[in-house]
Structure formats: structure tokens, C-alpha cells
Amino acid sequence: MKFLLVCAALCLINSLCMASGQKDIDMTMKKETIKGATSDIQVTFIGHASLMLENKDKVYYIDPWSETGDYSKLPKADVIFVTHEHFDHYDKDLIKKLSKPDTTIVTTETVAKDFGKNANVVVLANGETNTVDVVKIEAVPAYNIQHLRDGKNPFHPKGRGNGYILGIDGLRFYFAGDTENVPELKGLQNIDVAFLPYNLPYTMDKAMFEDLAKSIKAKYLYPYHTMGTDQKSIESIEVPESIVRIRKFEK
Numbered sequence: 001m002k003f004l005l006v007c008a009a010l011c012l013i014n015s016l017c018m019a020s021g022q023k024d025i026d027m028t029m030k031k032e033t034i035k036g037a038t039s040d041i042q043v044t045f046i047g048h049a050s051l052m053l054e055n056k057d058k059v060y061y062i063d064p065w066s067e068t069g070d071y072s073k074l075p076k077a078d079v080i081f082v083t084h085e086h087f088d089h090y091d092k093d094l095i096k097k098l099s100k101p102d103t104t105i106v107t108t109e110t111v112a113k114d115f116g117k118n119a120n121v122v123v124l125a126n127g128e129t130n131t132v133d134v135v136k137i138e139a140v141p142a143y144n145i146q147h148l149r150d151g152k153n154p155f156h157p158k159g160r161g162n163g164y165i166l167g168i169d170g171l172r173f174y175f176a177g178d179t180e181n182v183p184e185l186k187g188l189q190n191i192d193v194a195f196l197p198y199n200l201p202y203t204m205d206k207a208m209f210e211d212l213a214k215s216i217k218a219k220y221l222y223p224y225h226t227m228g229t230d231q232k233s234i235e236s237i238e239v240p241e242s243i244v245r246i247r248k249f250e251k
Helices: 002-018 092-098 183-187 206-216 231-235
Strands: 023-026 031-035 040-047 050-055 058-062 077-081 099-107 121-123 129-132 135-142 161-168 171-175 193-197 220-224 243-247
Touching: 050 161, 058 161, 077 092, 092 099, 099 129, 135 183, 183 206, 193 206
Parallel strands: 023 243, 058 077, 077 099, 099 121, 171 193, 193 220, 220 243
Antiparallel strands: 031 040, 040 050, 050 058, 129 135, 135 161, 161 171
């Protein structure tokens, strides 16, 4: 049985590598299935930077925001990941609605202060790791260097926000949060599925996006956090090392 599982995983990897450089555009799909080592991982594209992952009866949310969809029809969370405190990533009221008594919130120190000592909150700083509900978590930097508020202060200062790499059923998912193509991210390795932001002035322009994507070499690459970005510009992204998959995130 183990031999068959290993063979299946190798076939998946080979097929993905052979398909590198392809572009897959579907502006209607809101959910799709990604094959893990032993099971399916369902990805629901809710909107903006908000996603839901389902695997083996577990439900994981990334940056849920009530403005992106009707969450009343979606299941409660086992783990909620919050990249930083900005309103389009951190919606405290919605987090309460999505939470069960045993729901874990993985976030930054700034957001964690909002929940108090009794909440089931895991705080991670850039570079720290943890395992929650069998998900292996790495917090990586997410910040601006070039794009500044009023020409002085970064929209996202260094050390304040996280991106997350989640290990789920043999695959590594990278959710970048709000970031530019900062140096620390160029060395990320073994990323299977990457979600990178593409909108100005808060995150990356096209050149930054393609530069970081070519460094990471994810098998699947999804542009997200694209609100206000021209659709033709998104569809023109070229990353030969990856299968670029363009999905509808906005309402």
C-alpha cells in the first residue's frame, strides 16, 4: 500500500513538472481540488485574499473577510490564519462567527492582543514554526520596501505581518499575505502551491510578482489580492517554471 502511495505521489509530481509553463484561466471557478499525497484538498476561492481549504474533515480559513462572500453557508473553522491586522485581512466579528470552542487562530502578535489570554491563539513571528491540527506552519516575512504611505512609511512594515507556508497532506501551500518580492522570500523552497498578491500600491506590481514567482518555482501559482488590478495584466503574467492558474477571487 505504501509503495502505491509513493508511486502516485511521484506521478503527480512528474505530471506537474511536465506541465510547467502552462497557463490555466478560469474566471468562473470558485472551488477546485488539488491532489495531496493521500487525499483531496479542496480550495474555495472566496474573494480578495480570503480562501478556505478542506482536507480530511478539517476546515482551514486564510484571512476571512465578510465583504468577500456569504460565510453563513460555509462550515465552521478548525484553524483560522490571519496574516496581519488590516481590515481586509482581519475581520474579528467574522472570526467569532466562524469559530467553534476549539478553533485555533494563528496570527501575529498585533492581532493576538485583540483576543485576550483566554482565546485559543497561536502567535508566530517571522521565521517561527509550529504544528496545529496536523498542519505544519512556517511564518515568513511579508512587508514593503518600495511602496510607501505618503512617501515615508511602508504600507506594511517589516516584522509586523506574516505570510504562511502550510504543510497539508504532503503538499506545501504558500499564502504570501501583503508583501513585495523582499529578499527573504527568494530562498523559499519546495513550494507546491503559491498564492501571491498582485495589486498596487499595497503589494506587488507585475515585475515584482514575476520575479518572486520565478524564484519560488511553485508547481501551481495563483495571483490573488488582485482588487483594482487590470484583468489583462493578470492574464499576461509569464512564469515558465510554474502552472499559472488564474481564478476569480473578486465578487
